[in-house]
Amino acid sequence: MRASRLLSLLLLLQAHGRLTAAELADRLEVSVRTVYRDVEALHAAGIPLYGEAGHAGGYRLVDGWRTRLTGLTAEEADRLLFAGLPGPAAELGYQSVVATLQLKLRAALPPPLADRADRLQQRFHLDTPGWYSDGDPSPYLAAAAEAVWREHRIRVRYRSWTGEVTRVLEPYGLVLKGGRWYVVAARPDRAEPATYRVNQILDLTPLDEPFNRPEFDLPAWWRAHVVAFRAGLHRDEATIRLSPRGRERLREVASDAVVAAVDASAGPPDAAGWVQAVVPIESLTHAHGDLLRLGAEVEVLSPATLRARLAETATALAALYHPPPADDARRAGPAADR
Secondary structure (H helix, E strand, O other), rough: HHHHHHHHHHHHHHHOOEEEEHHHHHHHHOOOOHHHHHHHHHHHOOOOOOOOOOOOOOOEEOOOOOOOEEEOOHHHHOOHHHHOOHHHHHHHHHHHHHHHHHHHHHHHHHHHHHHHHHHHHHOOOOOOOHHHHOOOOOHHHHHHHHHHHHHHEEEEEEEEOEHHHEEEEEEEEEEEOOOOEEEEEOOEEEEEEEEEEEEEEEEEEEEEOOOOOOOOOOOHHHHHHHHHHHHHHEEEEEEEEOOOOHHHHHHOOOOHHHHHHHHOOOOOOOOOOOOOEEEOOOOOOOOOHHHOOHHHHHHEEHHHHHHEEEEEHHHHHHHHHHOOOHHHHHHHHHHHHH
């Protein structure tokens, strides 16, 4: 463990030129006192490392000296896929391993290519969660990843759409989609794998039961799963009228399939600019929630059940907000007079 940390310290100085003890401690996730001890150990080993006092001081290596101890460990080689994905790597519990891996990869590059890698890192950043979510944290993500890697079964208590269930799963892989983690797993009594959202796992117990993972192409299976999911998502349709503002807003709140359907089916605009179109819907409940986001910029013509449900919601909202409470009216009165 300490040998790995000493190498990381060397690689950090090689990559950054000069770092203070506090900066090294922060990057290595140790105390400043530990950094002092590590620096002394490197001095004793003959590493040309020295410190500079003052506000702009810190530790640095003698100019031109570079370590060649950049070989990857088996664990680092296993995590190579995550070298450019520090966020997901941290969620899986691989943060320290990937940080060391990145240092070794950079140290192995000649200076011109290392500089290009630094510029690339400062110009491109991958942030997988959506705007209105911080991701999909789960206390069982690391355990699920370990089971995937070891090919061992797990017992999970899971919150499904029908309620809580307990399952024994054979996890084939993990997928990060839109900031959300999914485990693709089969059940011992079923050959066809399914997806389970990791954030909905309420409890996970690793089992000392290895399973024989079949030849399974996770990326290909996931692509086919997404296609099938989208094909079965919209099972009905609705006829709507959209205002110009509603049509513009639709591109922000609706799926690509809905937007494409409006573009393909919209008739000529009327005198006020409204168009009539046919859009696919998943269910009355989903359509009700989605169309409410457009407010008065959309009118449902059919099906009648969806139109009636939206009318009931609009009536309830009108009753809730009009007339204003008496206290608000009294406070607004003098201000209006002025």
